[in-house]
Amino acid sequence: QVQLVESGGGLVQTGGSLRLSCAGSGSTFSMYGMGWFRQGPGKEREFVAAINWSGSMTSHADSVRGRFTISRDNAKNMVYLQMNSLKPEDTAVYYCAGRRWSGNYSPDVEDYYYWGQGTQVTVSS
Numbered sequence: 001q002v003q004l005v006e007s008g009g010g011l012v013q014t015g016g017s018l019r020l021s022c023a024g025s026g027s028t029f030s031m032y033g034m035g036w037f038r039q040g041p042g043k044e045r046e047f048v049a050a051i052n053w054s055g056s057m058t059s060h061a062d063s064v065r066g067r068f069t070i071s072r073d074n075a076k077n078m079v080y081l082q083m084n085s086l087k088p089e090d091t092a093v094y095y096c097a098g099r100r101w102s103g104n105y106s107p108d109v110e111d112y113y114y115w116g117q118g119t120q121v122t123v124s125s
Contacts, residue, residue, distance in 0.1 A: 001026060002024055002025060002026040002028065002029055002032070002098050002114045003024070003025040003026070003114070004022055004023070004024050004025075004096045004097070004098060004114055004115065004116035005022070005023045005116055005117070006020060006021065006022050006094065006095065006096045006116040006117065006118060006119040007020070007021050007022075007023070007119060008020040008021045008119060009094060009119030009120045009121045010120075010121070010122070011122045011123075011124065012086055012121075012122070012123055012124070013123070013124050014086065014087060014088060014123055014124065014125050015085060015086065016086050016123070017082070017083060017084045017085075017086065018083045018086065018121060019080060019081070019082050019083070020036070020080065020081040020083065020094055020096075020119060020121075021078060021079075021080055022034070022036075022078065022079040022080070022081075022096030022116060023077060023078055024077040024078070024079070024098065025077065026077075029074070029077045029098070030053060030074035030077070031053055031103055032053060032098045032099045032100065032102065032103060032114075033050060033051065033052050033053060033098070033099040033102055033103055033104050033105040033106060034050065034051050034070075034072060034079045034096070034097065034098050034099070034105070035047065035048070035049065035050035035051070035070075035096075035097045035098075035099075035105065035106065035107075035112060036048040036049045036050070036070060036079075036081045036094060036095070036096060036097070037094070037095045037097055037109060037112075038090075038092035038093065038094045038095065038121075039092055039093050039095070039118075040089075040091060040092040040093075041091075041092075043092075045095070045109055046061070047061050047107040047108070047109065048060070048061055048064055048068065048070075048081070048094070049061065049064065049068055049069075049070035049081060050070065050105035050106060050107060051070045051071070051072050051079065051105055052103055052104055052105045053074075053103030053104075054074075054103075055071060055072045055074070057104075057105060058070050058071075058105065059105055059107060061107070063089075064083075064090075067083065067084050067085045067086075068081060068082065068083050068084070069081070069082045070082075079096060081094070083121070086121075086123045087123060088123045088124070088125045089123075090121060090123050091121060091122050091123050092120075092121060093118040093119065093120050093121075094118060094119050094120075094121055095115055095116055095118045096115070096116040097109075097112035097114060097115050097116070098112060098113065098114035098115075099111055099112055099113060099114075100112075100113035100114065
């Protein structure tokens with residue numbers, strides 16, 4: 001069983017930066033592919049970024065590529081999302097997610113089994 005807890009959200013102005021953190025519990029954390037998703041007001045949950053078990057492979061949504069970077073530190077059971085050049089349309093609740101039985105990354109929300117409670121990111125114009 002893996003539990004995920006996000007932190008690092010908050011209010012930031014357009015063009016600012018935030019770093020989200022996701023702390024995972026359990027000895028099997030380093031075996032799983034991990035992802036970040038977000039859900040804005042009235043919108044469906046959407047893919048933001050994902051990373052494989054070792055951190056050697058990553059994927060980012062077109063809307064955030066070049067601005068956001070996902071990374072992980074398996075020694076600390078942590079996954080991060082560095083967000084730069086933030087825009088008002090990035091405003092959403094951001095969720096950390098973990099796959100079960102797979103170390104590969106995936107952009108599909110259905111492929112993730114473990115979810116955190118979410119952290120709010122608000123970008124003011």
